Amino acid sequence: MPPKTTAIDLTRLPSRAPHELHKDDIHREIERLRQDLVELQDRLYAENRRSVLLILQGMDASGKDGLIRKVFSGLNPQGVRVHSFKEPTIEELAHDFLWRVHQQVPRHGMIQIFNRSHYEDVLVTRVEKLITTEVARQRFTAINAFEKLLQQSGTTVLKFYLHVSEEEQRERLQERLHDPAKQWKYEAGDEGKAKQWPLYRRVYEDVFRHCSPTSCPWHLVPADQNWYKAYVVAKTLRDTLREMNPQYPASKLERPRER
Numbered sequence: 720m721p722p723k724t725t726a727i728d729l730t731r732l733p734s735r736a737p738h739e740l741h742k743d744d745i746h747r748e749i750e751r752l753r754q755d756l757v758e759l760q761d762r763l764y765a766e767n768r769r770s771v772l773l774i775l776q777g778m779d780a781s782g783k784d785g786l787i788r789k790v791f792s793g794l795n796p797q798g799v800r801v802h803s804f805k806e807p808t809i810e811e812l813a814h815d816f817l818w819r820v821h822q823q824v825p826r827h828g829m830i831q832i833f834n835r836s837h838y839e840d841v842l843v844t845r846v847e848k849l850i851t852t853e854v855a856r857q858r859f860t861a862i863n864a865f866e867k868l869l870q871q872s873g874t875t876v877l878k879f880y881l882h883v884s885e886e887e888q889r890e891r892l893q894e895r896l897h898d899p900a901k902q903w904k905y906e907a908g909d910e911g912k913a914k915q916w917p918l919y920r921r922v923y924e925d926v927f928r929h930c931s932p933t934s935c936p937w938h939l940v941p942a943d944q945n946w947y948k949a950y951v952v953a954k955t956l957r958d959t960l961r962e963m964n965p966q967y968p969a970s971k972l973e974r975p976r977e978r
Contacts, residue, residue, distance in 0.1 A: 727927045729920050732939060734884040736947035745950045752953040753793055759960035763828060764798035766965040769873040770825035773956065774836045777881030778919060780891035781942050783834050786881070789949040790956070791832070800825065803834040816840040816858065817865055824869060830956075837862060838926060845922045846915055859929040866935050875959060876935050879952055880923065881942035885916045 736745075763769065775783045791799055802823045811819040817837055825831035841858050844850045850858075866876050883891075892913055931937045938955055942948045 725928075727924050727939070729882060729924060729939075732882055732941075734882050734887065734941045734943040736941060736944050740947065742944075742946050745946050749789070749946070749950050749953055752950070752957050753790070755957045756790075756953065756960070757794055759957065759965065760794050760798050760830060762965040762967055763830070763960065763963070764795065765828070765967050767828040767968075769875070769963060769965065770827055771830045771956070771959070771963075772825055772833065772869060772874050772876045773830065773952075774833045774838070774876065774878045775881065776836060776838050776842075776879070776923075777942060778883055778888055778916065779913070780888050780895070781881035781883040782891075782945055782948060783881060785945055786949055786952060787832060787834065789945070790953045791830075794830075798828060799830045799832070801832045801834060804836055804839055817861060821865070825874060827873065837865070838930075841926060842919065842922050846918045855925070856929070859926075862930055863932060863935075866930075867932075870934060875963060877955060877959060878931075878935065878937045879955075880927070880937055880939050881948060882939050883942040885913075887943040888916065889913055 763771070775786065777783060787801060804820070807819065820837040823831065823833070841850075841855045841862070845852075845855055869876055927937050927939075938951070940948050940951045
């Protein structure tokens with residue numbers, strides 16, 4: 720049985736920025752954070768010893784795609800990768816649920832972003848009643864061990880849940896119907912998924928309870944306002960990279976000549 724942390728009730732958590740923050744000020748701060756990220760990512764890539772895995776989860780229309788564009792635009796594309804986990808293929812279903820995930824973890828020097836992740840296999844599968852609670856508990860244990868393995872191998876794991884309110888999600892899904900630039904995102908089952916918000920909330924709360932060890936906690940990000948969501952993620956990543964303090968390797972001219 721995976722270890723439990725304090726229970727979280729998403730209905731009691733804020734989905735909007737603190738009132739004292741101002742949008743224009745935060746936009747300017749995001750630009751400063753992005754400049755820091757450019758340098759820190761360059762050092763991480765050059766050092767080539769460690770990596771970062773950034774996991775984005777959230778309800779439909781929580782703004783994962785827009786967040787990636789806002790935070791990572793301007794960074795060196797050689798050092799950043801994004802992978803979106805869709806419905807498993809026949810080949811993937813023929814293996815254990817982490818098989819396809821392990822193939823996408825970052826190599827040394829990289830920042831890898833999971834737009835949805837291995838957590839879909841204990842979220843969607845439970846809402847759709849494809850697995851039992853007992854199987855979900857077994858998968859929680861496997862996920863915790865998997866993330867611990869990544870950390871032991873030099874990968875820092877950052878997990879973000881983009882907390883969008885039920886009302887905001889409904890508005891965004893309606894916008895997809897009427898905005899030509901967003902209609903391509905609309906899927907036939909979106910309205911049905913929106914009605915399942917309470918079910919998804921409960922399975923997410925279970926994930927937070929069982930898969931949030933001290934070494935790899937979830938960051939619950941208010942996501943009704945895109946500018947604040949981007950700020951929280953960018954700042955968390957910047958602060959994490961600063962703590963990692965990657966260094967440029969010594970010049971080849973300074974290294975002892977190989978015999």
